[in-house]
Amino acid sequence: MSDIFKIAILPGDGIGPEVMKQALKILEKIKKYINKKIFIDNYVVGGIAINKYGNPLPKKTLYGCENSNAILFGSVGGPEWDYLPLNKRPEKGSLLKLRKHFNLFANIRPAFFYKNLSILSPLKEKILNKGFDIICIRELTGGIYFGVPNGRKKKGIDEYAFDTEIYSRLEIERIAHIAFNLALKRKKKICSIDKANVLNTSILWREVVTDISKQYTSVKLEHMYIDNAVMQLMKNPSQFDIILCSNLFGDIISDQCAMITGSVGNLPSASFNHDYFGLYEPSGGSAPNIAGKNIANPIAQILSLAMLIEYSLKERNIAQKIKNAIQKVLDLGYRTKDLFTNSKNEKIVTTDDMGTLIMQSII
Incomplete structure (x- = not known):
């Protein structure tokens, strides 16, 4: 079995690059716990790929995914590309094509709630x-x-x-x-x-x-x-x-x-084929209305990374470290704007701050 593990990073559109940046902070922190050498390569996908190459899933991106052990996906789409025919838009032209190309027939979506966010449910x-x-x-x-x-x-x-x-x-x-x-x-x-x-x-x-x-x-x-x-x-x-x-x-x-x-912003997902090759992504969308404002919730993207670590790397204990860190940060009252309820002891933080706080809480 190879001691090298390659991850294709596809940030995509909208808030995708912002929340992916936070997941990569976590990945850098937990590398030391993993028994394999982790290598990542970034590829364009979705609307940004249309703008750059005229194709939501360029050959270079597909080839990069084929030569990886797992895919960490951000999100794609936005009104900028709604004028295109349905099969050429970012969603159908990239994400659905990836699912078909790799025969990702099994979708796994966890649903759980944090007790200190119960007011949102x-x-x-x-x-x-x-x-x-x-x-x-x-x-x-x-x-x-x-x-x-x-x-x-x-x-x-x-x-x-x-x-x-x-x-x-x-x-x-x-x-x-x-x-x-x-x-x-x-x-x-x-x-x-x-x-x-x-x-x-x-x-x-x-x-x-x-x-x-x-x-x-x-x-x-x-x-x-x-x-x-x-x-x-x-x-x-x-x-x-x-x-x-x-x-x-x-x-x-x-x-x-x-x-x-209570919040789709906290939920990850994974899609597998019969070889358990996986594509991991947040359950929410690209949220172009808040892109670039540094207010997006990165928890779903970070938990998607945790799923990759659990299912593709088979490191369940390390995945649990990430989950525990998220719980700790929420217990301390830190919230991105979508999670803020104006309750006592809550503190609004940016996307970058939330990623850093979770990263620092991993022990």
């Missing part, structure tokens, strides 16, 4: 007191977003539109294995989401996930309809540990998981 205090730490695992390359045929037909009163949801046994099996293997490292509990009382794809989904569960006898599997799942997330999120979803249902559930935490 829409949930009642009695619900939050139970706490929650959820991972949503979403199938990312199949389902209704990619099924054919799709389109629109006819005109006037007879006009109609249609989409097709297709799932193969292989697609369901591989995402299920990701979920069950992760469950073995956590509470050994999975809730699989479907609509098996209505949809044929959900019937197959439930059958295949049940079959796979027989290979993981120590993991408890529960099935839940999507409509009930969104209600249960609001009523008692603490009942969930790992939630396994199709592409469409995962899109819905992961956003609701983010909302109940």
Whole structure:
């Protein structure tokens, strides 16, 4: 096994470069704890790449990603490029292309909340007191977003539109294995989401996930309809540990998981292929309206780095050091503008200051 680990750094647009700078502060600090030599290379992607090369995913960037062990992604997009056709805009032309190129079929989004930020959550205090730490695992390359045929037909009163949801046994099996293997490292509990009382794809989904569960006898599997799942997330999120979803249902559930935490600015994500090659990125967007103001929240980008360290470098203890440092800084009352609630002892800090404070708190 090589003692060299290469990370492709893709800061992107908007607040991407600002928050990426903070993640790289953390990476520099924790290098000494890692048993591999870490090398990073920066590449342009998204709107800035369009401006420079006329392509949101230049060949040099793609080649750099291919020759790396993991990708740390910032964010892309903004109104500056909205005039372009959809497939040439930063989002579809870079991020979605990377997902397709590397076959990143498994999306993992943690959802947890910091107790000292509970006021930001829409949930009642009695619900939050139970706490929650959820991972949503979403199938990312199949389902209704990619099924054919799709389109629109006819005109006037007879006009109609249609989409097709297709799932193969292989697609369901591989995402299920990701979920069950992760469950073995956590509470050994999975809730699989479907609509098996209505949809044929959900019937197959439930059958295949049940079959796979027989290979993981120590993991408890529960099935839940999507409509009930969104209600249960609001009523008692603490009942969930790992939630396994199709592409469409995962899109819905992961956003609701983010909302109940109170701030999407604190949430990272990762996307993997069958070799566990990963692309790590914040769950939020490029926020061009606050770009360059040094007020963006870098926590999601820093936690995306922590996920890279945990899943790609297999250094769970070091990832926990980063999480502990974030908790310590928040416990001391430091807040970026989006987290500020005007509560006693809170202190607003800049993006740069928040990154430095977290870096200094890593022990």
